[in-house]
Amino acid sequence: MPNPKPQPSFVLVRPQMGENIGAAARAMWNFGLDRMRIVAPRDGWPNPAAVALASGAGRLLDEAQLCEDVVGATGDCHFVFATTARSRDLTKPVVSPERAMQMAAEKTARGEKVAVLFGPERAGLENEDIARANVLISVPVNPDFPSLNLAQCVLLVGYEWRRQTETVASEIDAPGKSGWAQGIEVEKLAQHYEARLDEAGFFFPATKADSMKVNLRNLWSRLPLTQADVQMLHGILRQMVRWKERDR
Template sequence: MLDEDANGPQPTFVLVRPQMGENIGAAARAMLNFGLERMRLVDPRDGWPNQKAVAMASGAGRVLDGAGVFDDLPDAIADCDYVYATTARSRELAKPVRTPERAMAEARAMRAEGKKVAVLFGPERAGLENHDVSRANAIITVPVNPDFASLNLAQSVLLTAYEYGRQTLDYDHDVMSLAKTEFATQVEVEALAKHYEERLDEVGYFFPETKAAGMKIVMRNMWTRLALTRADVQMLHGMLRQVFRKLG
């Protein structure tokens, strides 16, 4: 079950396939340092609950106690309006790129408008995969040393939480415009993506078969990159239905 927003207007930090309980606990401590308590876990490698996470969290145990646990990423972000993916690696997928400072200014403004915002953090070994990043609306990249760009999971969480915690309410015009947008939720975007995939499968668009999976990731990336509104989603569903109605 998706957790309720009981701790005020704050983003949800989603740890995707975390590998070590110690890093989950350290991430919880980093979050609570800046007043953030909303954590979700996607398929933690060593299961949940995890005593090593509890030991490392120390006084931040309540973050772990309230953490939602999900089998996959789509379920974990289904109720979210806007999603950031943290990554230090260059990607094949085109996305808006934000510094942590800019992203958290946007996140705070969106949360003030009542929107649900999530930030994705990848597993320790290799970070988020392309299929994870494709489900985000924008990327957060830290301007680190290009010859040593890897951040520990807890360090990445700490840096992002710090930027959220220090933001003021003095937003610029672009940030406020974004915050006031009536975004489609991730579950609505997911339904749109599936609708198009199913219809395009019917007409043999995803060809050759060996490239089909990659083509679908690129298409899903397009939908999230567009930051669609609910009206956009309804229009795109209607356009596709009308085309196939005429063809049928």
């Protein structure tokens, strides 16, 4: 079943290779997009090479709309973006992929239909295609090598769509199955090490012992220890003490 959430349609304009269509479908599905439209594919449609590259995203290809031209692919849309890495003679607003997908999210949430045009692999979209778009999406690529693979461009825009429509954690700090150590567990670990280090004569000279112990406690408090970490550190110290006692 299609994804019920509002989303733009990704329109592949005159794609040349079935493999790139399949890779584009896979890139779309990576980010929860499943509305693909294909305009005049060079090698015909359906294309077995596309299915092979789509991997688990074959459903997108099964449901993809085949269109004769850009007019047919975007006729039901209220707003159209066109991706391009080249400067154009046509005067149009130019936005980044991030801003484009912010706009797309706002428009689709209001019930508007949005399309994003992606050009063929060899030279990208023609001016005739771009003339039918409302806004251009310019990818900030290396000006000395601006060409993007079709699937790469789809992936990039799809990623920005995901960022604008889902909660994306900028950092994940997970403790694993054991969970974070509690304060009392870290305190007992600190006491264990302090006692054994004291027996070993580590806190020397005596005039610096107190500050050394404070620094050691500070070290433990800085470490994001899990319960498994604490158990392992206890075990390491016990084993070292046993080994030392056997050596006597």
